[in-house]
Amino acid sequence: MQRRISLLLSQNPGLKGREIAKRLGLEKKDVNRFLDDCRGFYEQDDSDGWSLNLESEFLLDASAGAPGQWIKDKHLERALKSIGSPLEFPHQRVRILVSGGKRIFLCAIAKLLALANQLALEGRSVALDFSESTDTLSYLSRAAFISRLDRRISVLPYRPDESAAAAFLANNLGLVELLEIKDSLADENVPERIKHSYSHIFGGQHANKLFTIVAESVTNVQRHSGTKTPGVAAMQHYASGNEQSTVVTVISDSGAGICATLRPALDRHWPQIAAEFPATDPLSDPKLIIRAMREQGLSCTGQGGAGLHSTLSHAKLLDASITIRQECFSVSFVYIGGELQQPTWTMDLPKLSGTHIVFEFLTTKLAAA
Amino acid sequence: MNEKIPTIDFSKCAGVKNPYGSPRGKLAHDKLLSEIEKIGKVDVIGVSFLGLEGADVSFLREALVYVIKRYRKEIFFFVTDLPDEDIVANLQAAAVSGGEQVTYWSGNECRFLGSEQSTSSKLLLDLIATHRSSTTANVAEALNISVQNASTRLKRLYEEGYVMRIEETAESGGREFVYKVAGASA
Numbered sequence: 011m012q013r014r015i016s017l018l019l020s021q022n023p024g025l026k027g028r029e030i031a032k033r034l035g036l037e038k039k040d041v042n043r044f045l046d047d048c049r050g051f052y053e054q055d056d057s058d059g060w061s062l063n064l065e066s067e068f069l070l071d072a073s074a075g076a077p078g079q080w081i082k083d084k085h086l087e088r089a090l091k092s093i094g095s096p097l098e099f100p101h102q103r104v105r106i107l108v109s110g111g112k113r114i115f116l117c118a119i120a121k122l123l124a125l126a127n128q129l130a131l132e133g134r135s136v137a138l139d140f141s142e143s144t145d146t147l148s149y150l151s152r153a154a155f156i157s158r159l160d161r162r163i164s165v166l167p168y169r170p171d172e173s174a175a176a177a178f179l180a181n182n183l184g185l186v187e188l189l190e191i192k193d194s195l196a197d198e199n200v201p202e203r204i205k206h207s208y209s210h211i212f213g214g215q216h217a218n219k220l221f222t223i224v225a226e227s228v229t230n231v232q233r234h235s236g237t238k239t240p241g242v243a244a245m246q247h248y249a250s251g252n253e254q255s256t257v258v259t260v261i262s263d264s265g266a267g268i269c270a271t272l273r274p275a276l277d278r279h280w281p282q283i284a285a286e287f288p289a290t291d292p293l294s295d296p297k298l299i300i301r302a303m304r305e306q307g308l309s310c311t312g313q314g315g316a317g318l319h320s321t322l323s324h325a326k327l328l329d330a331s332i333t334i335r336q337e338c339f340s341v342s343f344v345y346i347g348g349e350l351q352q353p354t355w356t357m358d359l360p361k362l363s364g365t366h367i368v369f370e371f372l373t374t375k376l377a378a379a
Numbered sequence: 380m381n382e383k384i385p386t387i388d389f390s391k392c393a394g395v396k397n398p399y400g401s402p403r404g405k406l407a408h409d410k411l412l413s414e415i416e417k418i419g420k421v422d423v424i425g426v427s428f429l430g431l432e433g434a435d436v437s438f439l440r441e442a443l444v445y446v447i448k449r450y451r452k453e454i455f456f457f458v459t460d461l462p463d464e465d466i467v468a469n470l471q472a473a474a475v476s477g478g479e480q481v482t483y484w485s486g487n488e489c490r491f492l493g494s495e496q497s498t499s500s501k502l503l504l505d506l507i508a509t510h511r512s513s514t515t516a517n518v519a520e521a522l523n524i525s526v527q528n529a530s531t532r533l534k535r536l537y538e539e540g541y542v543m544r545i546e547e548t549a550e551s552g553g554r555e556f557v558y559k560v561a562g563a564s565a
Contacts, residue, residue: 194402202397205433218433218465225399225435232400306476320436320472324465 011036011044013094013360016062019052020099024059068101069093072122073109081108083117083333083368087359095360096129104129107139113146116185116246117368120262121335123158123188127239128264128363130160139166154187158242191241191263194232201225204245204259211247212255212373219324220245220259220369226321227261227367234310235265235365254374264364267336268318269295271310272302280308296341296355299334303343303353321369326350330371337363384423387414389458390430392442397433404441411446415454422455422543423561429460436472443470444477447540455543455561457482467492480540484562491541500541503532504560507542512559514549533558 014034019025027045031038045052045060053063072081075088096104106126108114114122122138129136138159140147144167150156151170159165186207189200201224209217224243231241241263250256265271269289276284276298287294287301299318302308306319322343325332331344338359344351390396392410394403411426418424426443428434434442447456458481461467467483467490474481474493481492489508496504506521507513513521519529533556537544542558549555 194400195406199395199397199399201399201435202395202433205397214463216465218463218469221397221399221433222435222465222469225397226437229400229435229437233402306472320469323468323472327465 011040012048012092013090013098015041015044015052016094016099019060019062023061024055024057026058027060030060062099062101064101066101067103067105068096068099069105069107070096071107071109072114072118073107073112076112079112081112081114081118083115083121086118086121090360090362095125095362096134097125097132097361097363101134103135103137105137105139108143108146109139111143111145113143113149116244116258116260117333117366119150119153119155120188120242120244120260121362121366123155123242124239124262124264124364124366125362126163127158127160130162131238131264136160136163137166138163141167152187153185153244154189158188158190158240160239186245188242188244191228191231191237191243191261194229200228200243204243207245208247208257212257216328216371216373219328220257223321223324223369224259224261226318230268230318231261231263231265231365234271235263236271237263237265237364239264241265241364250372254372256370256372259369260367261369262364262366267363267365268299268302268334269336272298272308275310276308283308292339292357293355295336296339296357299336299341300343300353300355303332322350325369325371328371328373330369332370333368335359335362335366335368337361384425385418385421386425386427386459387411387418388430389426389428389443393431393434393438396431398431398438398442399433399435401437401441404438407438407442408446411442412449415446415450422545424454424456425562426456426458427460428458428462428466431466432462434466434469436469436476439470439473440477444473444479444481447481448477448479451479451540452537455482455540457484457561459484461485482541482561489560489562496541499532500536503536504541507536507558508560511562512557514555514557516555518558 015030018030018033027042028038031041051063051066052060054060070093072086072089076085126136126138151172156170157172186204189203191200201221204224205217205221208220228243231237243261245259247255247257273289287298303318303322326345326348329345333340333342338361339355339357340359341353341355343353392407470481471492483490483492491504515526515530515533519526536542543561545557546554547557
């Protein structure tokens with residue numbers, strides 16, 4: 011309810027409780043009670059009209075949607091959906107809270123990092139608050155999270171000094187630290203680092219599949235994304251019972267997004283396809299990504315696009331799932347028994363710029379080693 | 380006739396064991412061209428992947444497939460020592476994306492990577508690969524088709540970059556084309 015009311019009031023300040031309820035299809039008493047409870051975040055004028063109090067702090071409790079000890083990707087998205095993304099609102103002060111000593115899964119870590127950095131880039135005053143979760147802060151620190159964080163962001167209760175641990179080597183945590191995606195000719199070979207970490211634990215059987223998937227996505231970040239803050243890639247693995255492990259790989263950037271980079275090339279080189287996916291129809295965006303994944307050849311350069319398609323080809327061999335989160339929607343691909351299930355998408359997600367790819371599959375140490 | 384075929388160490392062109400991406404592919408492309416220039420005038424060159432552990436599609440397209448395409452009908456290339464089937468799959472995707480065929484030898488097995496061939500072309504290629512080379516007359520006899528038909532189909536395979544074509548003296552004393560698969564035993 012909070013996000014919907016906040017979005018409405020950001021566009022239409024001064025609405026009364028009953029007007030808000032009517033426009034959102036909610037009960038008036040529920041709306042009035044909620045606004046009253048959140049007085050401070052919202053303010054009421056002399057004629058009982060409500061507005062966002064832009065002087066207040068925008069508080070995003072990342073733990074709010076997580077019932078257990080772990081904040082997973084879906085929990086973070088749930089929290090954003092409930093409260094709203096601070097990127098959607100003009101509040102100058104933003105605090106992102108990780109409460110209750112909860113730990114964070116890799117997918118959520120990468121998104122939190124991107125969100126905080128994007129806010130800092132807009133000149134907001136951002137605080138990441140781990141006051142109740144210092145163990146989590148320590149874990150994140152060993153995963154190079156703080157090194158990837160914009161220096162202007164304050165970290166509570168303290169900002170760990172990672173300089174003493176240049177080689178983070180978080181492998182013992184089941185996590186390859188957040189590797190910064192630099193220039194494609196940089197000495198650090200990010201896909202190779204992830205491949206080696208994987209094969210060290212699981213053997214070489216699928217190592218080159220994973221390498222290819224990471225490499226193609228990393229190349230897209232380097233060449234096409236125009237990311238405003240450095241992209242990151244990381245891998246995490248955790249036991250999933252029966253001697254199986256789930257391997258999660260994340261490639262995240264704060265760039266323009268796949269459709270924004272693909273569309274100009276479509277207009278120039280594939281006008282028929284451009285006409286099939288008009289930018290004026292929001293549903294065109296997820297459908298265009300699905301098309302680009304399934305069909306080899308579409309690319310930002312107009313020639314020989316292979317990255318997205320080869321990612322899907324290798325996903326098939328691993329029976330993997332891929333989720334691609336864009337600024338306001340996400341697309342999911344799932345393979346079961348080598349067969350691609352009907353791709354799905356989720357629209358109207360709270361704003362998070364860039365492309366955030368999560369690649370997940372099951373493997374076994376015994377079979378692969 | 381068993382001249383040694385020059386082979387290029389592709390890992391030296393790649394520079395790293397796990398190359399990826401078009402920019403690094405372009406660098407490797409230039410190095411590969413330089414190696415080819417050093418070899419001088421030849422009909423066939425082998426490209427060995429020994430020493431490479433992996434490579435993604437974009438790299439392989441830029442570094443290798445575009446070089447093979449550039450020399451089509453001038454120099455025939457074949458690759459060997461791919462580290463695993465995942466890299467074979469990547470080279471296959473790179474060949475499709477780059478619009479060129481790549482001849483790959485895995486032991487004694489010859490595979491043609493790139494766009495899917497028609498059933499009849501595949502039959503023909505398998506026949507030539509099995510015998511390493513064949514004349515039009517041999518193909519016509521083996522597939523029970525007319526010499527004219529065999530000649531047309533072989534010419535198409537040559538034009539598409541699958542096989543080499545060498546004019547030799549036939550047993551009858553006349554001239555005939557011999558179609559060969561590029562490879563260590565060609």
